[in-house]
Amino acid sequence: MNNILEVMDSHGAQDKITDLSEIQQKEIFRKNNNEIFSTLAKITDSKFYGSRITDEIHKNELFEQNILVEILIAVGISSFFALPSHIHDISILVKLSSDNLIKLVKEHLDDVVYIDDNNYIKYYHSYFGERLVKTQGMLETAPIITEYLKILAPFMNLTNNSKKEFSRLSLGKELMQYRHLYSIFSPDSRINEKMSSQINEIIESIYESVRLQYINNYRFWEQRALCASYNEMHDEAESYARKAVALKRDFLTLTTLGKILLVRAEKEKYSDLFKTLLESDEILFEALENSKYESTYPHSTFFSHFNKIIPNLLNLSPDDISLLNTILNKWILSIDRLVDKNRKEIIKLKNMSILTFEKKMQNS
Incomplete structure (x- = not known):
């Protein structure tokens, strides 16, 4: 695996994963079932690796048969997540019995997909499954x-x-x-x-x-x-x-609710933006504590929307300004409690929030 990473570096693929640890780099391969071409295609966004896979699969002369394409598309959907598809599920999707599906796969698609011992169908190259689904129309x-x-x-x-x-x-x-x-x-x-x-x-x-x-x-x-x-x-x-x-009530559902309230306030230009900001602050901080400070999602949500809402707040009283300052400082101080030490984006958003707030105070 280390030798493969060195080869990737020589092809410029390493640029996409330089900030990752060795364990995280190897995890990328694991998620792609250790498929070298699929991994390289995803990391580099290179058409070369994708073409290698596509050309190989299209050598199958029966590829144009509709039922075979339907099977490949159905299995391809799960390929987006490097996961297999169960025979039973695919048989329902393509309206075939499980036995007939297995027969078709083994007779015509055994160089494209394979069936494991637990009756799951997998692509040899998951990247091709993704590309195949991408070529289909939304409808x-x-x-x-x-x-x-x-x-x-x-x-x-x-x-x-x-x-x-x-x-x-x-x-x-x-x-x-x-x-x-x-x-x-x-x-x-x-x-x-x-x-x-x-x-x-x-x-x-x-x-x-x-x-x-x-x-x-x-x-x-x-x-x-x-x-x-x-x-x-x-x-x-x-x-x-x-x-x-x-x-x-977990940190994801709470953060989503806080975000949606803020987005709605921005889009519809609520007459009481201040009240919405206060409600969202409480919801998002509960989300942060719910995550035990392991997620940066509440921080990024609060800071990014704080920057957009603050300039639109009107008729703020001294008490309102004091409360906003307290809220902002609460979020700033909480950054140090985050478990994730990779905080570059959060620090950037925090600094923007400070500048936005200071500018608002100067114009008030």
């Missing part, structure tokens, strides 16, 4: 993802899962995430505002389609809240975020 891929989420819903309760089913739990958790769905639907080229809106609308439609299956899943509501917020569905976003917190 073609969305229904597959929707059905996949429905299939995975029963496995989302960890207490009911065996070790063999843990991969399905992991896949469900990953596939549910808003940022992952956005990445799957995003083209490689630059995304304009119209396309971004279309992606968010499709993701929202997926969430609505699987709502009944995930109605008591707090992480589902948290992720749906983020999507609704980006869609500027502010009433829905706040409602979803509060539902997530009601189901489980």
Whole structure:
């Protein structure tokens, strides 16, 4: 592995992982099932490595057969997360019996994917699975993802899962995430505002389609809240975020609620920004303490939105200014308690917040 890292350095790939420890560098390979080309393609964003994989797979003359493509796309979805797909799940997605699916895979796709001893299908090169899904249109891929989420819903309760089913739990958790769905639907080229809106609308439609299956899943509501917020569905976003917190009050649901309140205040220009800022401060600081200072997410959320809201606060009294100063200092002092010592971005946001606040005081 050390020799591989040296080769990567000679090809410029090391630039992407220079700040990582040796253990973290090797973890990148592990997540890609130790596939060298897949790892190099992801780290370097190089078309060369991706082409090597794609050219190899396209040598299969039966690739153009629709049912085979459907199988590869279904398995490819889980490749985004370096996870396998269970035979039973894929058979439902492509509407084949498990026996017929296994037969097709072994007869026509054995140089592309393989089936392990636990009946999971895996790509030899997970990167190709990702690229294949990326080439499909959103309207073609969305229904597959929707059905996949429905299939995975029963496995989302960890207490009911065996070790063999843990991969399905992991896949469900990953596939549910808003940022992952956005990445799957995003083209490689630059995304304009119209396309971004279309992606968010499709993701929202997926969430609505699987709502009944995930109605008591707090992480589902948290992720749906983020999507609704980006869609500027502010009433829905706040409602979803509060539902997530009601189901489980952890640092992620709390941080998401705090963030959504601040985003809504910025977008709709609340007449009482000050009150919203105070409420969000309490929610985000509870999130920070809930995480036992292991997460920087509450800090980055507070500082980034503090910078945007402070200039828009009007008619502040001396007591208001004093309270804002106390809040800001509380967050600044809490940085030293963070477990994560890599705080460059947090320090940068903190310094911006200080400058923004000082400028506001000068103009008041």
